[in-house]
Structures are given as C-alpha cells and as structure tokens.
Amino acid sequence: MSKYRKDFPCYEHYPNLAYLDSAASSQKVACVLEAMTKTYTERYANVHRGIYHLSDIATGDFEAARVTVGKYFNANPDQIIFVRGATEAINLVATSFTQEFLQEGDEVIISRMEHHANIVPWYRLCHEKKAKLVVIECDAKGVLDMDAYRNAFNPKTKMVALTHISNVLGTINPAKEMIAIAKSHQVPILIDGAQAAAHIPVDISDLDPDFYTASAHKMYGPTGVGFLYVKKEHLKGMSPYQSGGNMIASVSFDDITYLEGPMRFEAGTPHIAGSIGFARACEYMMDVGMSYIQSHEQALLMYLQEQIETVDGLEVFGQAPNKIGIVSFAMKGVHPHDIASILDEDEVAVRAGHHCAMPLVKSMNQPALTRISLGLNNNERDIDQCIKSLKKVREIFSA
Amino acid sequence: MSKYRKDFPCYEHYPNLAYLDSAASSQKVACVLEAMTKTYTERYANVHRGIYHLSDIATGDFEAARVTVGKYFNANPDQIIFVRGATEAINLVATSFTQEFLQEGDEVIISRMEHHANIVPWYRLCHEKKAKLVVIECDAKGVLDMDAYRNAFNPKTKMVALTHISNVLGTINPAKEMIAIAKSHQVPILIDGAQAAAHIPVDISDLDPDFYTASAHKMYGPTGVGFLYVKKEHLKGMSPYQSGGNMIASVSFDDITYLEGPMRFEAGTPHIAGSIGFARACEYMMDVGMSYIQSHEQALLMYLQEQIETVDGLEVFGQAPNKIGIVSFAMKGVHPHDIASILDEDEVAVRAGHHCAMPLVKSMNQPALTRISLGLNNNERDIDQCIKSLKKVREIFSA
Amino acid sequence: MHDLYQELIIDHGTHPRRFGPLPEHTHHERGHNPLCGDDLTLYLKVEDGVIEKVRFEGSGCAISMASASLMAERLEGLSVDEAKKLFEKVHSLLSGTPVEGLGKIEALSGVCKYPMRVKCATLSWHALMGALEQSSEATEK
Amino acid sequence: MHDLYQELIIDHGTHPRRFGPLPEHTHHERGHNPLCGDDLTLYLKVEDGVIEKVRFEGSGCAISMASASLMAERLEGLSVDEAKKLFEKVHSLLSGTPVEGLGKIEALSGVCKYPMRVKCATLSWHALMGALEQSSEATEK
Ligand SMILES: Cc1ncc(COP(=O)(O)O)c(C=O)c1O
Numbered sequence A, B: 001m002s003k004y005r006k007d008f009p010c011y012e013h014y015p016n017l018a019y020l021d022s023a024a025s026s027q028k029v030a031c032v033l034e035a036m037t038k039t040y041t042e043r044y045a046n047v048h049r050g051i052y053h054l055s056d057i058a059t060g061d062f063e064a065a066r067v068t069v070g071k072y073f074n075a076n077p078d079q080i081i082f083v084r085g086a087t088e089a090i091n092l093v094a095t096s097f098t099q100e101f102l103q104e105g106d107e108v109i110i111s112r113m114e115h116h117a118n119i120v121p122w123y124r125l126c127h128e129k130k131a132k133l134v135v136i137e138c139d140a141k142g143v144l145d146m147d148a149y150r151n152a153f154n155p156k157t158k159m160v161a162l163t164h165i166s167n168v169l170g171t172i173n174p175a176k177e178m179i180a181i182a183k184s185h186q187v188p189i190l191i192d193g194a195q196a197a198a199h200i201p202v203d204i205s206d207l208d209p210d211f212y213t214a215s216a217h218k219m220y221g222p223t224g225v226g227f228l229y230v231k232k233e234h235l236k237g238m239s240p241y242q243s244g245g246n247m248i249a250s251v252s253f254d255d256i257t258y259l260e261g262p263m264r265f266e267a268g269t270p271h272i273a274g275s276i277g278f279a280r281a282c283e284y285m286m287d288v289g290m291s292y293i294q295s296h297e298q299a300l301l302m303y304l305q306e307q308i309e310t311v312d313g314l315e316v317f318g319q320a321p322n323k324i325g326i327v328s329f330a331m332k333g334v335h336p337h338d339i340a341s342i343l344d345e346d347e348v349a350v351r352a353g354h355h356c357a358m359p360l361v362k363s364m365n366q367p368a369l370t371r372i373s374l375g376l377n378n379n380e381r382d383i384d385q386c387i388k389s390l391k392k393v394r395e396i397f398s399a
Numbered sequence C, D: 001m002h003d004l005y006q007e008l009i010i011d012h013g014t015h016p017r018r019f020g021p022l023p024e025h026t027h028h029e030r031g032h033n034p035l036c037g038d039d040l041t042l043y044l045k046v047e048d049g050v051i052e053k054v055r056f057e058g059s060g061c062a063i064s065m066a067s068a069s070l071m072a073e074r075l076e077g078l079s080v081d082e083a084k085k086l087f088e089k090v091h092s093l094l095s096g097t098p099v100e101g102l103g104k105i106e107a108l109s110g111v112c113k114y115p116m117r118v119k120c121a122t123l124s125w126h127a128l129m130g131a132l133e134q135s136s137e138a139t140e141k
C-alpha cells in the first residue's frame, strides 16, 4: 500500500509525519534531489553556446529534460517552455498572447473554482482592456456548470482559462470536453494543470488545448520550475515575454531579432538544475506508473471519505463524482486555523485558509476551510492519525 | 593560494579541470548544495500561510534567506525581492516601474558595455513608447566615458540602467559616482550587479541606487534565483509584475488588493530551496571574506595578464585600471570557437562568442571573443594550463 | 496540557465575553487580517481618560476571539495610559518574554511558540492601539 | 592526433579554396548562424543541371570555412542530383554515421563528437541546399 513511501527522505527525519498537504506542495523523492546534486557537482555549466565539455553536457541534460517533460505530458518538446511555475505560465499567456488581441468589450471565461493564479492575471488584463471577466459557477457538489459554460460563448468571447482540477474541491473537470467546446467557437483555451499533473494522466496531444501548464514542486519535483505548453500555431506569433540573453538571435541598438521556439520565452539563464530535477520527477512517476498512482490515491480517498464521516460536525465541500484525493471541510464551531494548529501537535500537516481560492471559499460562506490532500507518499496510517486528531479537536472544543 | 578549492565538488569529478568560465556561471560550493538538500529533505513545505511545523520552518528559512541576502549586500530585507535572476529583475523594473511613466520622446540611458539583459528590455520599452535609448560609449581600454554620461542628462532623461561590471571587459564602473550623478538629476538608476556580486564588496546602503540586481548562479549559488533591491520610495508605488497567489491580500471577481512589500512582486510559489541556497552562498562568501576573495582574484588576474603576454598574436580587450578577473581576447587568424574547442581538449573551459554583449563585441570589429574569467575556485595551475593550451592553438594554426 | 489551547482559551474563544455592539462608543477600530480572515471591530467608551466600556464584534479563530475577549474584560476601568502600558506588556508576552501580573491574559503565553498564530493573538490589541490613537469620535464630528 | 583539427581542416580552414565572388552565378544563398557569427555566401553556376562553378565568401571558424572549402572543391562537375545525394551523405557523416567514399570530406568526421560544432560544419551544406531549391536566378528575372 505504501511501497513508494521509502522514496521520500522526509520520513527519515519525521517518521511519524502525516503529510497531507501535497496540493500546496509535495514532498520530494530522493532521486530528484540526487539528479540535481549530480548536475551541480558533475555536470554543471551555463547552457547554450558554451563550447567546452561541461557546458555541452549541461546543455544536453537541459534539453533532454525538455524531452522528458514533453514525454510525460505527451507533447512535442519544441512546444515546452520552462517557466518558474504555473503562475508565471499564466502571466506569460495573458501578457504575450491574450493582451495582443483583447479589445474593449471582449470577454474572458474563467470559473468560480480557479486558483488566484488563474484569476488575477485575467482580472488585471480585463481591467486594463475594459474587457469582461465571465465566471462559470459550480454546483453544491463542486461540479462545473457545463451548460453555463456552453452558453457563455458569444462573438465577444476571446479567451478561456479553466483549471483541470480544483485545488479546493478536488473536482476533475472534463478537460477534453471543455477544450472541444472552446475550439468549436474558435476561442483559445488555457488549462491550468497545476493540480492534475501528479495525480491523473495528462495527454496533451489528445486533449489538444492551446496552452497547458503545471508546476514541478507539486509533482515531487523542485521549486522554481514548471512548464508551459504552447500550441504550435501560437508559438510563432507570440511576442516575447521577458527579454535579455538566451532568447535573442541578434542585438544592435537599432534592431533586435528574437529566437523562435521555446527559447524565445526563456530569457536569461534558466533554472538548469530545476529543469533537470523536474524531468527526473516525471521519469520517477512514469516508472511508478500513472495507473498505480491513481489507484493508490483513489483507494486512500475512499478510505478518507469513509473515515471522515466518523467525525462529528464536519461538512465536506467538494463531492464531485470524479475527483482526486483532496478533501476540504468545515467543522462546526471550530475555526480551520485552530484545527490545523491542533493537528500539527499530532504531526498531522493539513492546510487551513482560503487556499488561494477566495472567490470559491467565500461562495461557500466560510471564512476559511481545512484541506486534506493526498499523494503517492501517503498511506492509511496517515489518515488514521488525522482522523484521530480531528476527533481530539472536537473534544477540546466541546469541553 | 587555493585553500577554498576543496569546497567545490566539481574537482572531485574533474581533478584536472581548469574552469575559467565563472562569469557565465560559477561552479557550486558543497555547503550550498547541502543547504538545499536539507531544505528538501528535512525542512520542506510550501511557505506562507501554512500553520503546521514544516511550513512554519520553511517559511522561517525562506524569510531568513531574505535577511541573509540583505546582509550580504547591506540592504534592508524588506527591500529584497526574490526573482529568477538579473534578467527577470531588469524586466520587472522596466515593466512595473519605468513603463508607468515613460513617455514619447523621453530618454533612457544605457551603455555600450551592457549585457543583453540590460539592453533588450529597455530597447523594447523605448520602442513601444517611442522613447530614445541613449548609449554611453567606452574607450579603447574599456573605460566608460563618464563625461559623455554626465552630459547625456537632459530634462527628457527618465531612467538610467548601467552595469556595475562588464561581463566582457571586466571593467569595474564607478557605481557610486554614476548613481550620484543620476540622483543629482533626479533620474532613477538601476545597477546591474550580475558580475559584481561575487567579486567585489557591494554595499547597497552606501551606493544608494534605486534598483540593484544579481543572480545567485554566478555567486556559487543555485540556478533559478536572484534578487532585486528596490528603494523604499519606489516599492510602494510600483504596480505588481506577475500576479497570482502569494502576492494578494484579497481577491473577489470585482476587486483585488495586493500585498505591500517584496511579496507583492513574488507571485506564485517561490523558488524556496533556491532562495535558501542563495543565502547559503552569501554566507559562505561572508565567511571567506570579500577582502580575501578580492585579493585572491586580483593576484590571479595579475598572473594571467602577465602570462598571456607570452602567447603570440593575442589582442586583449578590456584594460581598465580597475577591473575584475575577466580577460577577453582575440587571436590573430584563429576563430574563438576553434580556440575554445582546442582548449576543451586540455580540460580548459573558456567561453567563446559574443557573451550576450553583441553591441560591444561588434564595436571591437570582432566576430566573437574568447573569454577567461576567474573565481575563488581558481589557482595558478588553471592559468598555466590555459596558457599552455593557448600556445598549442598557435602551433596548430601556424602549421 | 495543550500549550496553545488551554481551557481558558477555549472558553473565551468559543464564548467570548463583552461581545456585541456598543452604540454609545467614543472610539472604534476594525482589526482585519485578510490572509487568515480574522475580522473584528472594537468599540470603546472613553470618558475623562478612562475606558469605561469595551465591546467587540466579529469572527475569527479561537486564539483571536479569546485574545479579544480577555482584553475586553481587562480593559474596563483602566486609564488610556494604563491601557497603552498593558499593550506593551502583552506585546512582550506574545514575543516570548515572560511577563508577570497579566492575570488571565497569561493564558496566551503559549502562542509565542507558534509564529503563524501570533498575529491572531495580536489582532485585537493592534485594534486597541488604533482606536486609542484616534481622537474621540465625538470631537471628530 | 587531434580529432577535430586534422591538418586538412586547418589547411582548408585557414586557406579556403574556391574563395571569392562569382559574378556569373546562377544561384546564391547566404548561410548565417547569428549565435556564433559564422556567415558565408555561396555562389553556384549551374548549367544544364550540372554545377559548373562554385565560389563562397564570408568568415567563420576553421570548421565552417574548411567545410565550405571542401564542399566547393568537391561540387564542381557534379549534377544537381548528385550534389543533393552528397548532402545526404555528409549529413549522415556529421550525425555520426560512418560514410564511405567522401574522400577529403571525411576529415570532418570528428565533428560529430562535438554537438556544439556540428552546426559550423553544416552551415555551407545547408546553404547549398537552399541555393539548389531556388530556381536559377536567370529564370526568376
Ligand atoms: C490549481 C492551481 N493553479 C495554479 C497554482 C499556482 O502554482 P504555483 O504557485 O506553483 O505557480 C496552484 C498552486 O497553488 C494551483 O493549485
């Protein structure tokens, strides 16, 4: 049930840790850290344009990382841009793509269940352009209103940005359908895969979105890196985002020409070690197998949903039939911060707050929620420990 | 002479490596890698807003890193923004600061010796705003024309962006004087410290620029992280750069308020481990002592300059009286790429090309240059090995 | 015994004293932490430099509610100067310096070990200082 | 012996053959690698499907110059089809596949071990293909 737990060195230091906050950021697997240390000690130099051996192998490793990440998501590496994370990727699209054509009165579709990363850049852009942010609601179970989505399109609709999986509700949205609908209206669509990438198979070639993004740190990988997939037809037309070295073909004070392809959007020295670590995390998950990961996490989710019923006074938000191992809840009369603090005393790590999804949490009339989120590293004992501690919270607060 | 060489694990794998490309990116010290591995294995969780222990210590380490970086540069941590590197920092300033007030006909001062990172963002901004890019030239020795700089100011001058040290010439520019002059005209100034930060003491409080930046990967630190210092009076007024989680105070679909301080400019999950590694690199250099670093590198530079005279047909570019350990040269009749390839066979790693400074290299009427750059890790043997190999190049090409 | 959630904290956190509006207030101030959602409004009736009556309204975690409740109880009858001195003492307590003579408020001392929670405990106290820095609302009008 | 810089390469790299303009050319094409600065222009005089004369001008590293020089020497007298086949063979050689019957051009075989230098060696060959893909300049006018 937990044969991969040993790959996570955090448990050597905290054998009793019940880490239930993978949705915020996952713990790391040893092979990722080894790959990065190896890069830094044996295979390091700046990439691109260096003629000597170390620069050559660093460049090779860096570009091989792009291939591996592409393979994990079944996408052409020539369409994989390394970025800091999902947040940067969405900003990049809003700035270098949508900003170029969005006009006053146009509309951008997002949903109620977006993370701030997929709200604020669009909000700012719409504000600047006097365009309208159209918000698709979800029902009480946390299922996106697909009819509302379908009906939201009109000739003013110029961009769609939707999450693949909600970081609060766990809902797996019907990405393929969402993309097909946008496509039928010739509206480009970005899918925020930050919560999907480590938990369900993501086949970009099959989904065929215009943009897709995820962050490595939620995929058992390093901080400071993620990717943006861009459909080929947009890659050429998009204006550069940040600019500087590494992304130009030639510079004079009167004329500058930019590179084509992913490097056009990778100004400056990239996060070389991070990209290599990211690829190693992808490889690790491919070795484990996405079907194992899914069934492991689904089994734990079933167990968690069953067990959590035994705690009095809990209300769970997010009951979509199709969801990943994320369970957010409110406990009557107890503030989530108090829950998280008490759980912490029992080495149970859960997150409490608005989860960077204020519009969603507010719509539930909650000041904040407590969230349990699962990953490959978890086992049933983690859940038992959490449930036991939740019962303790009940006790303390009903004294 | 090389007592710190043992701190660089690359030499365990390549005992005969003469790594002379620190200006592109430095090799790493072991303690930096250890600090990051420790973060990832024992002290990892997402930062900010997590209530449990691991998140608490990760947040503490991350904020302590800001303090350490501030200490290294003698700047208030509340004015230190973590970014991907110097390139991102300059883009941030061009976008969130200068763009807000630059008007048609205004002027931005840069210099001939800037890295593309400090050219392209200003070029693009000026292009967009129909403003003028004013370029200060340097003389044959590679010394900035300070008279031209002084005379370049007029009421249209709205921004200055100059490098502290040239990555091709090694010239240490008189930053304090440059800043004072800009200040006397009430024009904000950004100093690109990418090449300065690991080689000379940088006292930001004393220099008092409006903006200062450097990248960790050139400071024996990790990839994917750097910092931007922002003067307090600008920090408040500056509009956010990227947006998403971590930088907002509240979000609804009708209104968004942003945090104040550095976090306002750190959207999304930051490069947590990288920032901690960056701080460890700063600590390492503080332990070694900047005066040791400087005298070590100056002694090697003297030796290199002396030895390189013994190679026939070399022309060295950059003879400023005040310079760091960077020596760029052309060899008559031999293309730099051929030089670098032959040196590589002897495990001598030097860079050949335009060094992301095309306007400078072109002004020297060279298609490219070969560059030797020194760091704390180097010793005289590295230089001997390089000189011997350069003589071999001469031989091969005069056969 | 739980460091953070002593009985007194739970009691005041779940049944805050002096909770409610105070129409006859002379000073009031909102304390709001958008990041964690704690949100309260403090009302003071100050007469001749003495805090005669204290009430507060709002919602938040047990720590913030308990801190506000204990503060409200303690403030009534104190002079404005005494209240300011009390703020300093509580500030020290929550920063980890042992302070004596705070009575029930000492139940908050465990909070200093939880940096993420300190701001919950200080919210009402900062609202107090904000309120006292204003001139009385009557004079304002 | 140095893998990359064999005598033949140094010789052709520093004293390129068929170097210079060709006013009577029927095809020409520029090969330019902005990243490393190698820049050459290739001129061909093609008549009745046969490459009669080849010249090139430009500057670059020894590898790119030698490759262009060896190519230019070899091309004269070949038919356009033969030239295209030659390109395929050289492409294989530079990708690391051993190829026979290339004569002097085989001196370039060491390049394949240096990925960063392969594009120097292929520059003139890509220019050749570019030139041949055009219809002759006379017909264009
Ligand atoms: C759904 C979703 N989108 C975007 C993000 C932002 O990711 P990052 O902070 O790595 O940029 C997150 C992570 O919190 C998320 O859960």
Ligand SMILES: Cc1ncc(COP(=O)(O)O)c(C=O)c1O
Pocket (backbone or CB within 6 Å): A245, A267, A268, A269, A270, B023, B024, B084, B085, B086, B087, B088, B115, B117, B118, B163, B165, B166, B167, B192, B194, B195, B215, B217, B356
């Ligand atoms: C002077 C100078 N400025 C800016 C940069 C850009 O730094 P980075 O690539 O780390 O963003 C460099 C590094 O190449 C540099 O030498």
